[in-house]
Amino acid sequence: MNYLDELTQELFTFFNGFSSWENSVIKTSDLTVAEAHAIEVLGKHGQINMKSLAQYLGVTTGTTTVTVDRLEKKEYATRESIKEDRRVHLITLTEKGQRAFAEHHQYHYNLTDQILAVLSSEENEQLLKILKKINEEAF
Amino acid sequence: MNYLDELTQELFTFFNGFSSWENSVIKTSDLTVAEAHAIEVLGKHGQINMKSLAQYLGVTTGTTTVTVDRLEKKEYATRESIKEDRRVHLITLTEKGQRAFAEHHQYHYNLTDQILAVLSSEENEQLLKILKKINEEAF
DNA sequence: ATCATATTGTTTGATATTCAAACTAATTTT
DNA sequence: AAAATTAGTTTGAATATCAAACAATATGAT
Numbered sequence: 001m002n003y004l005d006e007l008t009q010e011l012f013t014f015f016n017g018f019s020s021w022e023n024s025v026i027k028t029s030d031l032t033v034a035e036a037h038a039i040e041v042l043g044k045h046g047q048i049n050m051k052s053l054a055q056y057l058g059v060t061t062g063t064t065t066v067t068v069d070r071l072e073k074k075e076y077a078t079r080e081s082i083k084e085d086r087r088v089h090l091i092t093l094t095e096k097g098q099r100a101f102a103e104h105h106q107y108h109y110n111l112t113d114q115i116l117a118v119l120s121s122e123e124n125e126q127l128l129k130i131l132k133k134i135n136e137e138a139f
Numbered sequence: 140m141n142y143l144d145e146l147t148q149e150l151f152t153f154f155n156g157f158s159s160w161e162n163s164v165i166k167t168s169d170l171t172v173a174e175a176h177a178i179e180v181l182g183k184h185g186q187i188n189m190k191s192l193a194q195y196l197g198v199t200t201g202t203t204t205v206t207v208d209r210l211e212k213k214e215y216a217t218r219e220s221i222k223e224d225r226r227v228h229l230i231t232l233t234e235k236g237q238r239a240f241a242e243h244h245q246y247h248y249n250l251t252d253q254i255l256a257v258l259s260s261e262e263n264e265q266l267l268k269i270l271k272k273i274n275e276e277a278f
Numbered sequence: 279a280t281c282a283t284a285t286t287g288t289t290t291g292a293t294a295t296t297c298a299a300a301c302t303a304a305t306t307t308t
Numbered sequence: 309a310a311a312a313t314t315a316g317t318t319t320g321a322a323t324a325t326c327a328a329a330c331a332a333t334a335t336g337a338t
Binding site: 171172173198199201202205206209224225226227 | 322323324325326327328332333334
């Protein structure tokens with residue numbers, strides 16, 4: 001097996017491991033995958049409108065309408081209109097939504113911890129540096 | 140921002156970048172995400188039965204039945220029964236299925252290339268070593 | 279050998295996800 | 309003021325998914 005092969009395999013094994021870890025974390029909560037992703041975006045970016053939310057999630061606004069409907073019903077978020085432009089609805093996390101975000105974030109920390117635990121401190125630094133590079137330049 | 144924070148953020152940015160890259164690649168094909176994942180597993184592991192396929196995909200056998208139905212209809216895969224155990228159906232990629240797998244695999248190589256391009260050869264080696272460790276021990 | 283148990287895979291009924299296209303209401307451009 | 313654009317919702321359709329019930333087959337215990 002050559003170098004490119006090997007790295008490709010490890011990259012996708014890593015990605016799949018991450019994926020199934022995420023899904024299993026979400027399954028322990030009251031949220032569906034779509035809802036959890038929306039909460040992540042809202043927690044990170046604060047109040048945003050439907051269109052931005054759709055763009056961050058990589059779906060259509062129609063899809064986002066449905067997702068936010070559910071989040072409102074479950075009391076994780078609310079729509080608020082603004083007087084500047086009456087077409088726009090800002091989505092805001094409720095108290096409950098913010099708690100869910102914080103909790104999910106804690107899971108992320110836990111996974112990072114788990115990863116750090118198997119690496120030397122030198123490797124930790126290398127990993128951070130490499131990820132920064134890739135995130136800035138490769139995608 | 141502390142170290143743990145920073146690494147967590149980079150890890151999830153990386154994961155999300157990977158995710159949306161994957162989805163956009165799949166969207167250019169004739170396949171849905173579920174179908175593409177099934178083809179990936181079948182291409183990697185060869186002939187397997189429904190239960191193994193479901194386990195690799197992390198879904199129930201009911202879900203897998205539907206996915207394989209669709210793959211058969213689109214002529215990417217076939218079910219074959221074996222005489223040793225008449226309950227078991229082995230799923231096999233057709234010629235067309237193998238071509239789809241090879242094509243998808245090529246995309247993976249391309250992404251790896253893209254990632255390698257922004258790293259020094261020293262960093263490449265560090266990344267491979269680190270990913271191997273994480274994949275073996277952290278998940 | 280026979281009966282109970284376990285296993286493989288399918289079906290069913292329900293909910294969730296997603297999109298494209300049509301639509302409404304509001305804003306901006308001409 | 310009319311036309312064009314924009315934000316968001318609704319609708320109709322296909323896909324995804326699960327849990328539970330089910331059918332067919334295989335295995336184990338007595």
